[in-house]
Amino acid sequence: MAILDIIVPVYNEEAAIQPFYTALTEALHNLDATIHVYFVDDGSRDTTFVEIKKLHQRAQGIHAIKFSRNFGKEIAISAGLKYCKGDAAIVMDIDLQDPPELIPRMLNEWKSGVPVVLAQRSSRASDQVLKSVSAYCFYAFINMFSRIQIPKNVGDFRLLDREVIDALNTLPEKTRFMKGLFAWIGFESTTIHYERPARAHGKTKFSYWKLWNLALQAITSFSDIFIRLSTYFGVIITCLSMGYGAYLVGRTIIHGIQVPGYASLMVVILVSNGIILMTLGVMGEYIARIFIEVKNRPLFVVSHTLGLNADRTPPHNG
Numbered sequence: 001m002a003i004l005d006i007i008v009p010v011y012n013e014e015a016a017i018q019p020f021y022t023a024l025t026e027a028l029h030n031l032d033a034t035i036h037v038y039f040v041d042d043g044s045r046d047t048t049f050v051e052i053k054k055l056h057q058r059a060q061g062i063h064a065i066k067f068s069r070n071f072g073k074e075i076a077i078s079a080g081l082k083y084c085k086g087d088a089a090i091v092m093d094i095d096l097q098d099p100p101e102l103i104p105r106m107l108n109e110w111k112s113g114v115p116v117v118l119a120q121r122s123s124r125a126s127d128q129v130l131k132s133v134s135a136y137c138f139y140a141f142i143n144m145f146s147r148i149q150i151p152k153n154v155g156d157f158r159l160l161d162r163e164v165i166d167a168l169n170t171l172p173e174k175t176r177f178m179k180g181l182f183a184w185i186g187f188e189s190t191t192i193h194y195e196r197p198a199r200a201h202g203k204t205k206f207s208y209w210k211l212w213n214l215a216l217q218a219i220t221s222f223s224d225i226f227i228r229l230s231t232y233f234g235v236i237i238t239c240l241s242m243g244y245g246a247y248l249v250g251r252t253i254i255h256g257i258q259v260p261g262y263a264s265l266m267v268v269i270l271v272s273n274g275i276i277l278m279t280l281g282v283m284g285e286y287i288a289r290i291f292i293e294v295k296n297r298p299l300f301v302v303s304h305t306l307g308l309n310a311d312r313t314p315p316h317n318g
């Protein structure tokens with residue numbers, strides 16, 4: 001029988017662990033696969049890990065990794081994918097916004113030979129308006145300016161075959177925008193559609209500030225648009241200033257020296273300073289990315305594990 005791993009990143013989700021597991025077992029009770037659940041506790045400060053421990057003592061196939069602090073959902077997913085050992089894995093949120101009832105359908109697609117099964121939400125009706133709009137702009141922007149295409153309205157909820165997981169685990173980067181990495185590795189995929197419900201317990205762990213930073217990280221790691229944009233800006237401004245300079249020189253030669261010109265001078269100085277600062281900021285963004293990579297720190301630090309043969313280091317740390 002195939003082994004299916006369920007990877008669940010959790011951050012301060014004490015109220016959600018039990019309901020999630022109940023819903024999962026209900027949806028999967030006559031599934032033709034052995035289920036292993038990998039909880040990745042992303043440095044929760046509530047009793048999340050205690051709840052996971054209770055589950056581990058009472059049920060079979062529960063594994064857990066606890067980070068020493070909050071490293072973020074993207075890293076938590078990476079950790080789950082490094083530790084899991086099954087023939088395929090499904091990444092899902094704990095809040096039941098990724099319905100476990102879809103898993104049998106995803107499994108059937110996989111059994112028919114497709115290595116990646118994506119779950120695409122039909123609408124963003126369960127999101128706030130601001131979140132839908134910002135998500136729309138983000139995907140439009142990143143798909144216009146990066147070479148890889150990231151499917152819209154597809155979250156991290158997806159099934160990955162072992163060969164895809166192994167490929168992902170070879171990617172060494174520390175800035176891990178998972179939806180981008182999933183798209184980058186390619187492989188044949190199929191999509192199933194579903195209606196995304198509202199969060200079952202607790203509240204969202206992503207503030208708009210956190211989302212903005214994620215978007216910035218995603219764009220700077222999957223597109224060089226900003227760097228090129230600043231080059232174009234530089235070229236355009238240089239051409240314009242040279243033209244204006246030539247005009248000023250010509251005017252001085254013909255009409256002699258004139259005192260006025262303070263306004264135009266100020267405008268040129270202020271605009272070009274603004275552009276220089278902006279360009280420096282953009283450079284900084286990319287250099288920061290390089291800095292993170294060259295430091296070559298491990299992706300995460302583990303403080304506790306459950307059901308992982310007391311193994312503290314990831315099995316294949318890429």
Ligand code: UDP
Pocket residue numbers: 008009010011012013042070071072073076092093094095097199203204205206
């Ligand atoms: N999560 C995480 N680390 C974080 C933030 C969130 O592991 O720093 C987990 C969270 O516990 C949940 C999943 O990521 O299982 C999705 O988070 P949430 O439902 O808050 O996001 P939303 O659905 O609002 O986008």
Ligand code: MG
Pocket residue numbers: 093095097199204
């Ligand atoms: Mg959610």
